[in-house]
Each structure stands twice: as C-alpha cells, then as structure tokens.
Amino acid sequence: MSRKPQVHLVNPMLNPSGGSEWRTVSLYRQLQPSAEVKIWHFREAPSEAFSGISLGKIDTRRLSFPRGGTLVFVGVYFNISHWIRLARPRRVILTYNTPDAERLAARVDLIRKTCGIEPEIVFCSRELAAQVPYRGIVEPSLVDLDAFAPTDRTGRDGFRIGRLSRDAPEKHHPEDMALYARLAEQGCEIDVLGATGEMRAAGLAPEQVHMRAIGSVKAPVFLQGLDCFFYRTAPEWPEPWGRVIIEAMASGLPVVTDRTSGASSVIEHGRNGLLFDTTEEAFELLMRLKGDPALRQSLGQAARSTAESLLSDEVRAQVQAFYLQPDAPT
Structure with missing residues (x-):
C-alpha cells in the first residue's frame, strides 16, 4: 500500500480574518483526504479561530519542524529561521500574495542556497505575477461554497x-x-x-x-x-x-x-x-x-x-494535482 504524499503548510496563523490564514486552512481541507497534511505555525500561539485544525509548532529547540515532503510557505511576509537547512524537502512552494518583490527574491535565494532546489511560485493573481521576474502559476484562494452560500434576502426591511x-x-x-x-x-x-x-x-x-x-x-x-x-x-x-x-x-x-x-x-x-x-x-x-x-x-x-x-470541482482538482506531485517539475 503506497503512502500518502506529505505536505507541510507554513503560516503564522495569527489573524482570524487574515486572507493568508484562510488560504492555508482551505488548502489544508482540500488536500487532507489525499495527503498527510499539517499546518505549521511559530512563536506566538495561533488564533483560537483555528482550534479545530491540525497544527504543529515550529520549535527548533525541540527539533519540531517540517521534514521532507512538499513544503509550502503560504506568504513571504514572515521570516524563515535556520530550521530550513535541516528540513530536506523534495519540493518547496512559495505563495506570493502580498506585494513585496524584495522579500520574494530573498526567499527564492534562501531556498536555493539551503535546500538546493528551485522553489515554485504560486501567485494569488495575474496582476501580482506581472510585477516580479519569476514564472509560476496563478491559483485562486479556495472558498467553501457550502459555508458561503446565498440566503433569501427578499422582503427585508432596510438596506x-x-x-x-x-x-x-x-x-x-x-x-x-x-x-x-x-x-x-x-x-x-x-x-x-x-x-x-x-x-x-x-x-x-x-x-x-x-x-x-x-x-x-x-x-x-x-x-x-x-x-x-x-x-x-x-x-x-x-x-x-x-x-x-x-x-x-x-x-x-x-x-x-x-x-x-x-x-x-x-x-x-x-x-x-x-x-x-x-x-x-x-x-x-x-x-x-x-x-x-x-x-x-x-x-x-x-x-x-x-x-x-x-471554484469549480475541476479547478479544485487542478489545485490538488499541483500540490500532490511527487517531485518538483523539471
């Protein structure tokens, strides 16, 4: 029996209304049925809004950090400490969803030097992708269409x-x-x-x-x-x-x-x-x-x-297929 792919999602998980945090959670839920997925946070305790999610704390003193598999940094706005040198991932994916070209360049350089592989870039929009000299894919932030569903608003008073x-x-x-x-x-x-x-x-x-x-x-x-x-x-x-x-x-x-x-x-x-x-x-x-x-x-x-x-089933399947590739594309 083949082992499920291993995916590590890294984000501070501090803000209960943060777009990066909920992008992380949505990706976790999409991949979980077909992969061993874990969300990693660090330093501060995560928001209570994410208490029902499988979270791991990065703590280098206790040698607690992602190892192997596919390593996904959901955002480039937070720091990556020296544990990355020991992680030995097979793939590294950087989600670029805040406009900071200098930080993105620094993260790409860090991954190249510490992991010896070329990181893959996921952009949140075409507009953001056009602003930097890197190639990658544009991926929508997955929204739960059942949770965010229409309600009958006819006959309401006021506006x-x-x-x-x-x-x-x-x-x-x-x-x-x-x-x-x-x-x-x-x-x-x-x-x-x-x-x-x-x-x-x-x-x-x-x-x-x-x-x-x-x-x-x-x-x-x-x-x-x-x-x-x-x-x-x-x-x-x-x-x-x-x-x-x-x-x-x-x-x-x-x-x-x-x-x-x-x-x-x-x-x-x-x-x-x-x-x-x-x-x-x-x-x-x-x-x-x-x-x-x-x-x-x-x-x-x-x-x-x-x-x-x-956010169709076809789009979700494409997102899942991208993250569950066994190795970085050549």
Missing part, C-alpha cells in the same frame, strides 16, 4: 451595507468613515467587521453604523445578514486579491469594489458586481442599489455563479 477585513489601518480607505456617515444619513445601515480601534472609538451614529471587532462574528454568518458588500483598501495598500470579495460573491451578495483589487478582475461591471474609481462613484452606486432590489438580486445571483465557476 445593510457590510464590509469585512483584517483590522489593519491599511485595509481601510481614509475616506470611508465620511462615506459611511453620508450613507447613514440616507437611511443605510453600515456594518463593518474588522474595524480598527480608532474606528470603533469614533462613535459614528451608533444606531446605524456598527463597528465590530475582528473575529466577533463568523464571516459566513456576517455576510448572510447583509444586503450589499462594499470593499476597498487604503491607496498605499492595493489589494493583491481580496478573498473576502469572493466570499461575498459566493454568498450571493452584490459587491461594490474599486478597480485596484485583484479580485475586481472577475467582476463585470453591471452584470455580477459594480466597480468604481472615486468615493463619489461609490456613493452613487450604493444608493442605486438601495433603491433597486431587483438589481441587487440579479447581481447577487450572477456573483454566485461566478464564484461557482472560479
């Missing part, structure tokens, strides 16, 4: 606009608080999951604007309570993909997002979502949705279909 992200300042556009206040004045309800401490302390129209701490509500439940999903980041942080956008689309929500995010590439304006360039355009589009339930429904249905196509 709730929601947003979900990490609570880092760069994840929020500096003009958004003023936009939320303006929308609230027009009768919209605003619900932000992953608001920064400063946003929560602002006390903006508390009866109509909800600023929630990160992790206080599970993402699928949060999205089910919305009528529309709004998303953009600060200008200094162009979103390389935006997993939360795909989660919202899978939930059957009309998405209003700016054109700078990587995930906006799957949105056809007016068919499965709405795109904007300025804050004024965003306001006008959101007010248009508020007054047009039929448009919200048609956009949401098309968004769900897009998510199903993007």
Whole structure:
C-alpha cells in the first residue's frame, strides 16, 4: 500500500480574518483526504479561530519542524529561521500574495542556497505575477461554497451595507468613515467587521453604523445578514486579491469594489458586481442599489455563479494535482 504524499503548510496563523490564514486552512481541507497534511505555525500561539485544525509548532529547540515532503510557505511576509537547512524537502512552494518583490527574491535565494532546489511560485493573481521576474502559476484562494452560500434576502426591511477585513489601518480607505456617515444619513445601515480601534472609538451614529471587532462574528454568518458588500483598501495598500470579495460573491451578495483589487478582475461591471474609481462613484452606486432590489438580486445571483465557476470541482482538482506531485517539475 503506497503512502500518502506529505505536505507541510507554513503560516503564522495569527489573524482570524487574515486572507493568508484562510488560504492555508482551505488548502489544508482540500488536500487532507489525499495527503498527510499539517499546518505549521511559530512563536506566538495561533488564533483560537483555528482550534479545530491540525497544527504543529515550529520549535527548533525541540527539533519540531517540517521534514521532507512538499513544503509550502503560504506568504513571504514572515521570516524563515535556520530550521530550513535541516528540513530536506523534495519540493518547496512559495505563495506570493502580498506585494513585496524584495522579500520574494530573498526567499527564492534562501531556498536555493539551503535546500538546493528551485522553489515554485504560486501567485494569488495575474496582476501580482506581472510585477516580479519569476514564472509560476496563478491559483485562486479556495472558498467553501457550502459555508458561503446565498440566503433569501427578499422582503427585508432596510438596506445593510457590510464590509469585512483584517483590522489593519491599511485595509481601510481614509475616506470611508465620511462615506459611511453620508450613507447613514440616507437611511443605510453600515456594518463593518474588522474595524480598527480608532474606528470603533469614533462613535459614528451608533444606531446605524456598527463597528465590530475582528473575529466577533463568523464571516459566513456576517455576510448572510447583509444586503450589499462594499470593499476597498487604503491607496498605499492595493489589494493583491481580496478573498473576502469572493466570499461575498459566493454568498450571493452584490459587491461594490474599486478597480485596484485583484479580485475586481472577475467582476463585470453591471452584470455580477459594480466597480468604481472615486468615493463619489461609490456613493452613487450604493444608493442605486438601495433603491433597486431587483438589481441587487440579479447581481447577487450572477456573483454566485461566478464564484461557482472560479471554484469549480475541476479547478479544485487542478489545485490538488499541483500540490500532490511527487517531485518538483523539471
């Protein structure tokens, strides 16, 4: 009886709403039936949101670290310590999902020198792949289409606009608080999951604007309570993909997002979502949705279909086949 392939996924696993963390978990779940898979974290304790996942702590003092098999670093934004010299993997895969070409180059050089093999690169979007001089594959972050499922939103009172992200300042556009206040004045309800401490302390129209701490509500439940999903980041942080956008689309929500995010590439304006360039355009589009339930429904249905196509069984099989290759391709 042949042994299952061995795959090690490495990520800090600190943020309960982090795109890299949930990319790691989704990949773990996809590969687990056909491989021996383990998620490795280090130093700090992982978020309690991942308590049901098989996790191992990298601890060189106890000689606890990945050995052999396929070694996957989900992100290049964290450091790799000297244990990599003893890991002896057959393949090393680097997931490039944050725009930092200098760090990527350093990781590629480290793997070449310590492991003696050429690392393979997985890009989260075509836009990010075009920014660096490396070849690789573009892979969507796998979203659970059963967990993020549409709900019946017909007959609801009011109009709730929601947003979900990490609570880092760069994840929020500096003009958004003023936009939320303006929308609230027009009768919209605003619900932000992953608001920064400063946003929560602002006390903006508390009866109509909800600023929630990160992790206080599970993402699928949060999205089910919305009528529309709004998303953009600060200008200094162009979103390389935006997993939360795909989660919202899978939930059957009309998405209003700016054109700078990587995930906006799957949105056809007016068919499965709405795109904007300025804050004024965003306001006008959101007010248009508020007054047009039929448009919200048609956009949401098309968004769900897009998510199903993007994350089809065929796509998932291709992802699985890539990670379960026995050796690095020549």
